[in-house]
Amino acid sequence: MGLDANYPAVTMNDPNGHVAVYNQDHVVIGTLGPTPYESPSVNVTCRLKKWDDAYWYRLLNPNGWSFPATSAYVSADETHELNPGQPYPIPECSDSSCLSTARRFAGLALAALGAVTGAGALWRRRRRK
Numbered sequence: 001m002g003l004d005a006n007y008p009a010v011t012m013n014d015p016n017g018h019v020a021v022y023n024q025d026h027v028v029i030g031t032l033g034p035t036p037y038e039s040p041s042v043n044v045t046c047r048l049k050k051w052d053d054a055y056w057y058r059l060l061n062p063n064g065w066s067f068p069a070t071s072a073y074v075s076a077d078e079t080h081e082l083n084p085g086q087p088y089p090i091p092e093c094s095d096s097s098c099l100s101t102a103r104r105f106a107g108l109a110l111a112a113l114g115a116v117t118g119a120g121a122l123w124r125r126r127r128r129k
Helices: 098-128
Strands: 009-012 019-023 028-032 041-049 055-059 072-075 079-081
Antiparallel strands (some): 009 041, 009 079, 019 028, 019 072, 041 055
């Protein structure tokens, strides 16, 4: 797994250890580390707070691990930026999970329901006069 110079990268804190790579379901799908593992470093797209209220880096490419994944993560506690801030700082991930999408939809639905209910009550008051 080669690194892409157009994206930020993280590497292991312990060069002789290993770091688990997790999929979107928090299941181990691979390992970072020295030989015989894939690589001690990986490209990442962003940093987010996820499982156990800890920070994680989302990998650029979730493919090529032992198990299939739609997204892959490594612990921010077990890794660090390969070249901090250069050439691209690691941004925070936008929250696009199903739960946040459901919250946004529920908020809009409640606002619409409130508007319809308010308009109906106003219409009834005017009709009675």
